[in-house]
Every structure is written in structure tokens, then in C-alpha cells.
Amino acid sequence: MTKNGACRILLAVYATSSVGIAAVLALGLPGTGDLSGTTSGHILSAAILALAFGAARAVRDPWESRVVVQVIIAFTAMATVMIAAHAVAHSHGGPDRAWVLVPLSLACPLLFAVFYPTPSGDGAGEEEP
Secondary structure (H helix, E strand, O other): OOHHHHHHHHHHHHHHHHHHHHHHHHHOOOOOHHHOOOHHHHHHHHHHHHHHHHHHHHOOOOOOOHHHHHHHHHHHHHHHHHHHHHHHHOOOOOOOHHHHHHHHHHHHHHHHHHHOOOOOOOOOOOOOO
């Protein structure tokens, strides 16, 4: 499997899990804590859905959609840093609702490892048969 093929799989998984996470936030299902039914929760849900849409579109040709992949990497990296900072600064003993973004946080190092660097001749930007 080429890096392009692996990136396609990761983007498809990212899009699918993003839709699931956004649905949990938008519907205020148990486990969303203070985000349930808030404007912030709805805005976060919309942002995650937008990233899911971008990831789903990038599945077709990740290298052509590299700006979308870079935005996904940047978002997940920043979300990971913010979750970690919040966990360290606000360890209050109760359950932390930041777990909702943890699956997306796992995508950052995986996408980065698969997408960068792309040596020439690795199949990046080429259509697979």
C-alpha cells in the first residue's frame, strides 16, 4: 500500500469518526457534560462536521487536497495540546468531557507520519488503479 492509499484510509476513518463525534455533541448525548445544548457545543459540532466534509472530499486525492489535510493536522494537533493543557491545569477529580475529542487527536500523528514527507515516486498525487 502506498502512502497515498494509507492516507485515504485514515481520512475516511477521520471523516466517519468526526460525524459520530459531532452527532454526540449536537444531540447532547450523555457524556458531553457542560457542552450539551450550549452554543459552544453546537459551534464545535459544526466545526467538526466541516472537517469531516473536508476529509471525505480529500479521500479522493489526498495530495491534491493537501491544504485540507494540513488543516486537519493543525486542528487535531491544537485540540490535543488544549486537551492536555486543560487536563493538567484543571485536574478537579471529576470526569473530564474532553474525551470526546480524543479519537480525533489520534489522527494528527498518524496523518503526519503518512502524509509527510512524501518522497518522489511514492505514489503521492497519482491515481491508484
